[in-house]
Amino acid sequence: MKLPKITIEHLWIILIIGTVFGYVCTVPVDEIDFWHYLKAGEFMMTSHKFIDKDIFSFTMLNQSYVNFHWASQVIYYLLYSAGGLYLIEFIHALIITASFILLFFLAKERTENIRIASASLFITFMLSATNFSLRPQSFSILFFVLTMYLLHKRILWAIPLLILIWTNVHAAFLLGLILILIEWVCSIKNIKSIFNSPFLYTLITSFLTTLLNPSGIGLYKSVFAVESVSRKVSYITEWETPSIHDTTGLLFYAALILLFVLLNISKAKLNRKDLLTFLIFSFLALSCLRSVVWWALIMTPVFAEVLGKVFKKGGLPNSGTSLPFVNFIIVLVFTLYLTGCIPWLKVNNPFLPASKRLLINDDTPLEIANFIKENHKIKNIFNDYSWGSYFIWALRNDQKVFYDPRCAIFPQKVISDYLLITGGDYSWESLLKYYRVDALALSKNEQNELILLVKASADWKKVYEDKLGIVFLKQTKRIG
């Protein structure tokens, strides 16, 4: 049997794409922003009713809201029913990896050099790695790159169909419209070409398909409302301007500066489309940390082109004597390692750190939720915000949370009251009474001030404690 001829260039791309796959496979499901999607999907599939009213919190019970992610909720539940969390995590890794494969083809078209395309892909990976947690945004990553690819290949007819699906899966479909808008603007050469451009018709059709969602045009109002509310909630750092003091922000600014330096060294000029794309997505990324991933994805081909010009100037390193057999062995070993990273097998992978072998991260309040679920006295729970999603999934249907990561659906008063109680404000007891809270599930890391107060209060009794948090039950006062 002849061994496949694997050159060093193939090795580069296999290693990069494989690293992406392996990394995403081994990210445990976090407690913050996944579980409530699964619960919503379960509800819709079992009851055959669309969720457009809140049924999980007691502070917003029965209040209407726009459920942007209904299709992703259904997908998650179907996958969960078919193969549990293992299957969801695996598909998630495939989605992200597929995005990077498409991105590789786009980068390679700009540079013709596999190594440089791989290097630009690596930069993208480093910038976007913190956005690879399991949540509907991963569908947007795939659709975003797919839109880039379809626009580049001028397969315009497929884009409205993509946008149709995207609109019902995740709110970042707006970015797809922005991509088409940029193409249209850059295709304008004179007044006549404004209306002759096929991109204009793609844009109009795509916009019209975005109205094919349960909320119609109301979707847009809600999308912008989500953004403005989320920005005001200061502890959700992904909605803040990237800071050089945190890892993603530091990498983002380093990438911006690197691009500047590369442009200087290569003496390359960005064409009109690349410049407009750069400016728009830079502004988006500067406006919030969670948009850095879109900047990274859209700039990948630009980085590839500029890096290509830098190395063309200085001369590309000679690939030297290729050792296909050695390359084959490396690929084999790497593939074996990646196989050991898939969710079903990673728990036994000795080369992974302990935290990465877990399916669910160890900040998830599993035991706390189990305890609360077994306690039939508990109905209205004042919870740590980051546990809201898991509680929605794990608790009984008659048990409701105070607040959860769907923060945009909560009125400002609820959010303010949550912060006041959590911060140990003087009004904490009266607020808990006002909301008729009968149990507290408090995080030792995030709600320490409140824990001290509750411990000192005669109205609350500690009924459970573990390394993550404490559960207190309200004491009913006996009369007479």
Added chain:
Amino acid sequence: MKIKEFKIEYLWAFVVLGMCFAYVSSMPVDQYDFWHYIKTGNITWHTHKIIDKEIFTFTAFNKSYINLHWASQLYYYFFYSVGGIPLLAFMHALIITGSFLLVFKLCLDYSKNMRIAAIATFISIVLSVTNFALRPQEFSILFFALTLFLLKKEKYYFIPLLFLLWVNIHGAFVTGLILVTVEVVGSIKFAKKFEISTRLLTLLILCFITTLFTPWGLKLYPAIFNIESQNLSNLVTEWFSPSLHTWAGLIFFINFLSFFILKNFSTKNWNRTDILTFIVFAVLALRSQRAIIWWAIATAPILALHLNSVILNLKIKNNSSEENLLLNYIFALILALYIVFCLPWLKPYNIFLPKSKHLLIALDTPCKLADKLNTISSAHHIFNNFSWGSYFMWSLKDNQKIFISPWLSVFPKKTIHDYLLISNGNAFWEKVLRDYDIDTLALGKEEQGRLLTLVNNSPNWVKIYEDEIGVIFKKTEL
């Protein structure tokens, strides 16, 4: 100057620098970060000893610290004695305008175009405007601009002398060292062998050595780095990274991204020093908003150079040959008149200034609160609004100590945490106040609203004074 020489280009420069002077001159002195310098200058002047222990607060009493600004404190006290706040405000306006005059000159040298130089200087001023408060940083602004100017003119021999003065006036002398380092690194060549400018390297070494000529020597450096980390608490927002959601941050990021546009359309190459300047000062500015001013000044000449190149490429014609020069003079005269009426002594009569700018001292300075506190003989441990710390340090009696002042680096983390706990109306507020043996509260209505509500309803405190900005409470006798 003959009428025919005062072209519109000169008017551009005059307008930019004149408005800078007028703006700074008409700024009232704020309460945050100035008054304690006059007080410490006063004590130093009369005792002939540099203050190196905290003496104004009871939470950090007698704690040693590095007094970076001792020379500026003496300066402030001296000129305050001579001419009061108006003289200090006037000198401050001259210092800031002088700094940007240097920036303008550099921009002119780079671009050879007065209008472009004026635009670049204007952008630099707009970026820096949040840093124009009357405080020792003004000297750093001047020295930074002067260092940059001297470096570009290659008049190196003055620079170490400048550092000798700078290091005893304000902690931002470090940015001057960074400027020199950038020049040194920019001079490195790798062509056939490693080459570096020995003149610049010698300059850097000399500048570093002169920075040791302070009462603290090398200990100065850890103190400066410590200040930055301590100030990343919730109280001092100027130490936070810039955000696109604030005006200052938005303008900074627009300016930052504009360099990419200029790079794309300019025909001028970037030399190594310019690239390094861009990178290093961008990183500093991204670390904290208060460093945006160094970015603004250091990159202004580069901005002017490339802006000029872009304008030339666009072939925008300059139609100055048919201008009415007399009109230029009239306009300049009117502007000059306006500027004169922005001087601290005359600004109360300037009808074109908003009323808040007629004042010498900002409206939210707790003057009346301080006067009232001075009459309370039993007020020894005062829990104060953080913003008022500086003014209270200046105006209260020696035996009246406050809880917290702007000099955050001297306070333990627990004190800052407790300040926030009490100010935000935490349920433990009374216990914490008792722990610190506080007898008087001077609370800001805007900043400490929740605490005010609690204190008003508490039987342990009685209100003894109230005005538009704050309230004073005294502990009730048990």
